[in-house]
Amino acid sequence: MINIGILALQGAVREHAKALEAPDVNVIVVKRTEQLDELDGLVFPGGESTTMRRLIDKYGFFEPLKAFAGSGKPMFGTCAGAILMATEIKGQEHPHLAVMDMTVERNAFGRQRESFEAPLKVKEIGEDVHGVFIRAPIIERVGPAVDVIAEYDGDIVAAKQGNFLACSYHPELTDDDRMHQYFASMVRKNHVPA
DSSP states (O other): OEEEETTTTTOOHHHHHHOOTTTTTEEEEEOSSSGGGSSSSEEOOOHHHHHHHHHHHHOHHHHHHHHHHHHOOEEETHHHHHHHEEEEEOOOOSSSSSSSEEEEEEETOOOOGOOOOEEEEEEETEEEEEEEEEEOOOEEEETHHHHHEETTTTTEEEEETEEEEEEEEEOOGOOHHHHHHHHHHHHHHOOOOO
C-alpha cells in the first residue's frame, strides 16, 4: 500500500480523494503536521493561494512541508497548489514553498466568470485530458530541470520536475482521474517499502 495525503486546509479534498482511489492507495486527509510522516506522496488542492499560505502558517505546516519536499517524496499541486510550489510568483515579492523552478502568474485566465473547460494533450497521459480552469494561473517560465507536459493556447498549464507535478487546472472536478493516477504511479515508483 502507498499512503497519499491531501492537504485539507482548503479546496476540493473529497474530489481529490475519489480521483486517487486505487486498490493499493490509502488516501489520508491531512489536517495535522505529524500526519506528513506517514505519507509517500502529497496533493495540494486548489483554493486561494494567499488564504492557503495563511492557513499553512497558522497551523505550523510551513517547515514540515519544506522538509517533506526536501525528502524527495512526490508532491502534486493543482491550481492554487501549483502557485504554492512555484519558486516565483509574478507581482508578488516572496514565493510560498518554492519547490519547483517555475514562475506563475495568478488568475492569468481571468476572474471566476471567465472560467472555462478545455481538452488538453498531456504528455505521458493522453490527448483528451479534461481541464477545468477556474481563476487559473499560467506557468509563465520553467527552469531547465522542468518538463512542460501540457499547454493551452500556447501557455504552459502543466509541468513536472523530478517528483513534483503541477497543473493550472482542476483535474479533480472531472470524471477523468488520469492525472491523479499518473501522480499515484509517480508515488509507487518512488516508494521504498519499510
